[in-house]
Structures are given as C-alpha cells and as structure tokens.
Amino acid sequence: MYSPVQPMHIPDGFLSTLVSIVFWVISIVVLGYALKRVGKDLGERQMPLMGVLAAAIFAGQMLNFSVAGGTSGHLLGATLATILLGPWAAMIVMTSVASIQALIFQDGGLLALGANLFNMAVIGVMVSYFTYTSVQKLARGKAWGIFTGGALAAWTSIVIASLAAALQLALSGTSPANIAVPAMGGIHMIIGLGEGLITFGALAFLYATRRDLFHVGEAAPKGSKAIWVGGLAIAALLAVLSPLASTHPDGLEWVAGQKGFLEAARAPLYNLVPNYVFPGISNGSLATIVAGIIGVVLVFAVALGVAYLRRGRKRSK
Amino acid sequence: MHIHFLDPYRPLTSPIHALDARIKFVLTVAFILTASLTPNAAWPVYILLLAVVLSVEILSGLGIGYVLKRAVLALPFALAALPVIFTIKGQMLFSLPIGSWIFTASVEGLERFVSVAFKSWLSIQAAIVLAASTQFPELLQAMRAVGIPRLLVGMFGLMWRYLFVLVDEALRLMRARTARSGHSGEAGKRSGGSVAWRARMTGGLAGNLFLRAFERSDRIYVAMLSRGYDGEVRTLPLPPFTSLNWVSLAAGLVLLTLLLLFGIFFWG
Numbered sequence: 001m002y003s004p005v006q007p008m009h010i011p012d013g014f015l016s017t018l019v020s021i022v023f024w025v026i027s028i029v030v031l032g033y034a035l036k037r038v039g040k041d042l043g044e045r046q047m048p049l050m051g052v053l054a055a056a057i058f059a060g061q062m063l064n065f066s067v068a069g070g071t072s073g074h075l076l077g078a079t080l081a082t083i084l085l086g087p088w089a090a091m092i093v094m095t096s097v098a099s100i101q102a103l104i105f106q107d108g109g110l111l112a113l114g115a116n117l118f119n120m121a122v123i124g125v126m127v128s129y130f131t132y133t134s135v136q137k138l139a140r141g142k143a144w145g146i147f148t149g150g151a152l153a154a155w156t157s158i159v160i161a162s163l164a165a166a167l168q169l170a171l172s173g174t175s176p177a178n179i180a181v182p183a184m185g186g187i188h189m190i191i192g193l194g195e196g197l198i199t200f201g202a203l204a205f206l207y208a209t210r211r212d213l214f215h216v217g218e219a220a221p222k223g224s225k226a227i228w229v230g231g232l233a234i235a236a237l238l239a240v241l242s243p244l245a246s247t248h249p250d251g252l253e254w255v256a257g258q259k260g261f262l263e264a265a266r267a268p269l270y271n272l273v274p275n276y277v278f279p280g281i282s283n284g285s286l287a288t289i290v291a292g293i294i295g296v297v298l299v300f301a302v303a304l305g306v307a308y309l310r311r312g313r314k315r316s317k
Numbered sequence: 318m319h320i321h322f323l324d325p326y327r328p329l330t331s332p333i334h335a336l337d338a339r340i341k342f343v344l345t346v347a348f349i350l351t352a353s354l355t356p357n358a359a360w361p362v363y364i365l366l367l368a369v370v371l372s373v374e375i376l377s378g379l380g381i382g383y384v385l386k387r388a389v390l391a392l393p394f395a396l397a398a399l400p401v402i403f404t405i406k407g408q409m410l411f412s413l414p415i416g417s418w419i420f421t422a423s424v425e426g427l428e429r430f431v432s433v434a435f436k437s438w439l440s441i442q443a444a445i446v447l448a449a450s451t452q453f454p455e456l457l458q459a460m461r462a463v464g465i466p467r468l469l470v471g472m473f474g475l476m477w478r479y480l481f482v483l484v485d486e487a488l489r490l491m492r493a494r495t496a497r498s499g500h501s502g503e504a505g506k507r508s509g510g511s512v513a514w515r516a517r518m519t520g521g522l523a524g525n526l527f528l529r530a531f532e533r534s535d536r537i538y539v540a541m542l543s544r545g546y547d548g549e550v551r552t553l554p555l556p557p558f559t560s561l562n563w564v565s566l567a568a569g570l571v572l573l574t575l576l577l578l579f580g581i582f583f584w585g
Binding site: 107197204306 | 346361367375387433441473480490521525530533
C-alpha cells in the first residue's frame with residue numbers, strides 16, 4: 001500500500017480545536033481569494049491543466065531516490081507548481097492535492113486540514129513565489145536564476161512550512177516549542193535538500209525540452225505583488241518567531257493561555273448541571289467502568305445484529 | 318473499469334455503504350470535531366466514542382482488522398507529542414536520567430499524551446471508514462452539498478480522474494529507470510552515483526512526468542472542447558434529501574452532542 005507519510009501532514013487530534021478553526025478561517029479567506037482570481041484571470045484552458053497537474057504532483061510524490069539507511073527523498077511540488085502555473089493557480093492545485101490526500105488517503109487529518117492547507121498551499125506557494133522571483137530578479141533573466149531560484153525556493157518553503165507546523169503544534173499544547181521547532185525544522189532542512197535537488201533537476205529538464213513553459217518576460221499575474229510581500233512577511237516572521245519561541249517556550253504558553261475563550265464559553269455549561277446532580281457517576285473510575293460496559297454492549301449488539309442480518313440475507317438467497 | 322490499488326473504496330453491501338454520502342461526510346467531520354472538543358483524560362467518553370466507531374466498522378462490513386491496519390499510518394506522528402510527558406509540570410510519575418540530564422515524567426503530561434494519541438486514533442478510523450465505504454463521485458456530491466465552491470469540487474474531480482493514470486505513468490518511469498540502471502549485487506558496491514546526482518536524475522523523471530501531464534492536459538482540453546466545454550463547470554442537481562435522511566443525520570448529531578456534553582460536564 002502506498003503511504004507517503006510526511007511529517008508535515010498533521011493528523012487529527014494533534015491540534016487543539018481552536019488552533020484548527022483559526023487556521024481553517026485563514027486558509028478559507030486566502031484560498032477563497034485565490035479561487036476568485038483563478039476563476040477571473042485564467043482561461044478555460046487552465047481548468048484541465050490544473051486538474052491534471054494536481055494529479056501529476058500527487059503521482060510525482062511517488063518518485064523517490066534512496067538517500068541512506070533506508071530513507072528516501074521525494075518531491076512535494078509546491079515550488080514546481082508555483083513556477084509553472086503562477087501563484088494563484090498553484091495555491092488551488094496544492095489545495096486539491098492536500099485535500100485529496102487527507103480525504104482519501106488519511107495523510108493528514110480533516111479537522112487539521114485547515115492548518116495543513118495553510119502550511120502547504122498558502123505558505124508553500126507564497127514563500128516559493130517570493131524566493132523564486134527574488135532570485136530571478138538578481139539573475140536578470142539568466143537561466144541559472146530559474147534553476148537556483150527554484151531549488152532555493154523549494155528548500156526555503158519546506159523549512160518555513162515545517163516551522164509553521166511546529167508552532168501550530170506548540171500552540172495546541174501538543175508539543176513543546178523548544179523541542180518541536182528544532183526537531184521539525186532540523187528534519188525539514190534535510191528533507192528540503194532532496195526537494196531542492198529534485199526541483200533543480202525537474203526545472204533543468206523542462207528548460208531543456210520546453211522553454212516556452214516558463215513564460216519568461218511575461219507580465220506577472222495581478223495581485224502577485226501581494227503574494228511576494230506575503231511570502232517575505234511569512235518567511236521573515238517565522239524565521240524570527242520560531243527560534244524565539246523555542247528559547248522562550250513560556251511566551252508561547254502565555255499566548256496559549258490567552259486563548260481562554262473556549263474555556264470561558266464552556267464555564268456556563270458546567271454550572272447548568274453541577275457534578276453532584278448525578279450522584280455515583282460523578283466518580284471518575286465508576287464512570288469509566290459504566291462507559292466501558294455500555295461500549296462493549298453497543299459493539300456486541302451491532303456485531304450480533306450484523307451477523308443476524310447476514311444470515312437472513314443468505315437464507316433469502 | 319480499471320480497479321487501482323490506490324483506491325481505498327471497498328465495494329460491499331452494508332447499511333453504511335448505502336447511507337447517503339452527505340450524511341456520512343457531515344457525521345465523520347462531526348465525529349472528529351467531537352473527539353477534538355472532548356476534554357483531555359475524559360476516558361469514559363473516549364471509550365464510548367471508540368465503541369461508536371467500532372460499531373460503524375462492523376456495520377460497514379469492512380471489519381475492525383482492516384480499519385485498524387490502515388489506522389497504524391498515523392502512529393509515527395505520535396512521536397511529536399511524546400515530549401509533553403516530560404515538559405508538563407505536575408505530579409511526578411518517574412524520572413529518566415539520560416547522561417547528565419534528568420527527565421521527569423508527570424501524570425498530567427502522560428494524560429495529555431495518551432489523550433492526543435487516542436483522539437488521533439479515533440479520528441483516523443472515522444476518516445478511513447468514510448473513504449472505504451463511499452465512492453468518490455458521491456463524496457464530490459457531498460462536498461458540493463455542504464457548500465464547497467464548484468470550481469474547487471470540479472478540480473477535485475478532474476484530479477481524481479487522472480490520478481490513477483498519472484500514478485501509473487510515474488510507476489512506469491520508475492520501472493524504466495530500474496530497467497536501465499546497472500545494479501551490482503556485490504556487497505559494498507554502490508550503484509547510481511552520488512546522492513546529489515540521484516536526486517537530480519529523479520528531478521529529471523519528475524520533469525518528464527510534468528511534461529507528459531502538460532501534453533495530456535492539452536489533449537484533454539481539446540477533447541472537452543470538442544464535446545461542448547465552454548469553461549463552465551456544470552453538475553447534475555443533487556438528489557433529494559429525504560426525511561429519513563434528515564432523521565439519520567439528526568440522530569447521529571444528537572448522539573455525538575450527548576457524548577460531548579457528557580465529557581464536558583464531568584471532565585471539562
């Protein structure tokens with residue numbers, strides 16, 4: 001069974017509800033705008049192209065090469081999509097890839113998808129775009145700007161996205177910042193090397209065979225300045241914020257403490273039914289036993305019911 | 318139809334398979350949300366949620382074994398939460414001296430870790446049942462029904478349609494690479510150049526895959542154009558949502574809400 005377990009895809013359960021919902025809102029706003037731009041700017045020709053490229057990125061993640069000790073490097077593709085399709089379309093393509101991975105292959109959670117989309121589709125594309133276009137400008141349209149720019153963009157976007165994932169985990173109280181940030185960042189600095197080299201190879205190949213795909217000298221799509229600035233801001237913010245958070249984990253705990261509104265919203269609920277209203281069950285261990293018994297009965301009843309149904313169906317055949 | 322090894326859908330006849338995809342989609346998300354909102358260390362609620370998801374697994378005919386085997390996938394991520402055992406302060410459980418460092422585990426930390434791992438395990442089981450008991454076109458319909466933009470749903474559909482084609486393409490590229498590369502069985506003799514070289518060649522494969530995707534999308538576009546495509550994503554109207562559907566949806570939501578309230582009252 002194909003299972004590209006990537007440390008960047010956060011499963012459900014690891015993010016607090018509040019963090020999940022906040023990142024859902026951010027992702028919906030950004031991706032909603034990207035969707036509008038794509039619907040407006042791109043011709044009808046783009047739709048099949050984006051769909052097939054999303055499938056190609058998914059399939060491209062199967063292309064791997066052995067590194068050492070049984071580990072292997074493989075492609076994530078946000079940078080390639082950004083360079084070939086432009087930032088807005090790339091966001092939608094990466095959204096499709098990450099959503100299908102979560103929905104069908106359980107690679108990343110459903111409630112956590114908002115945060116994963118933010119890391120892979122928003123950060124991945126924005127930081128890629130910022131790095132790539134900046135190197136392009138420095139190279140003044142020379143070919144090496146495409147390759148090094150692409151490789152550098154791939155590495156940077158992966159490392160920055162992993163820092164974001166680490167901070168999301170820390171904000172959720174799932175993983176302390178002083179461990180999560182260096183661990184996630186460190187692993188992805190290495191994973192990013194593989195991604196950078198693959199991106200380099202892919203761009204070199206495409207440049208040699210289909211130079212027209214690079215749209216050299218074409219006007220940048222509308223709103224790309226905002227993406228450039230956004231990419232710069234995210235990269236700068238996370239590059240500064242995460243070392244700070246990992247050396248001062250208390251600061252992050254303070255932020256986590258400020259999010260008390262969920263708890264505050266819950267408080268009136270407790271007052272509705274104080275513990276002593278249900279004598280006996282307020283005892284924790286007894287409740288566990290009762291729940292266990294109910295659970296076993298429930299499962300047993302279902303199993304029995306299914307067996308009975310099956311028998312009935314067989315007989316009627 | 319070409320049955321691909323990647324497709325998680327298992328064609329069976331069961332009440333869960335027969336259930337409207339919209340109900341399954343909403344209830345799966347609601348289940349995961351319930352697990353997420355349940356306070357830490359509310360063990361009885363976790364047990365009841367597990368009973369619910371195990372019951373659904375049995376009802377679906379997929380079998381507990383099948384789902385649990387796939388659910389192992391999310392396990393490695395639990396490593397990320399492991400440090401909280403030692404970093405959350407509380408009642409001392411045990412201490413682990415490693416070199417000059419001493420790590421002290423706390424009961425609160427352990428509770429947090431087990432809660433996170435348990436919630437994650439519950440959630441992934443629900444997601445597996447959804448994917449294994451619902452055909453993809455039905456899932457697309459469900460997504461459209463809950464208000465996901467049409468353009469995005471259209472993209473999901475297009476991506477799904479060509480996913481298997483391009484995965485086969487990628488596997489062919491890899492097979493060709495293996496066939497054309499020398500490999501020495503002799504111990505200590507590595508083949509295939511340096512890591513950087515191998516990575517760059519893999520990049521060549523990826524570029525090749527993208528190029529083929531580009532060319533294929535051109536053909537697809539022309540084919541769509543020749544059949545009346547004008548840039549608009551058109552869809553069939555959704556099938557009616559019957560009153561029986563409403564009842565099942567409401568029953569599921571009420572059950573989950575009750576479990577959640579149970580957890581919040583006693584452990585919140």
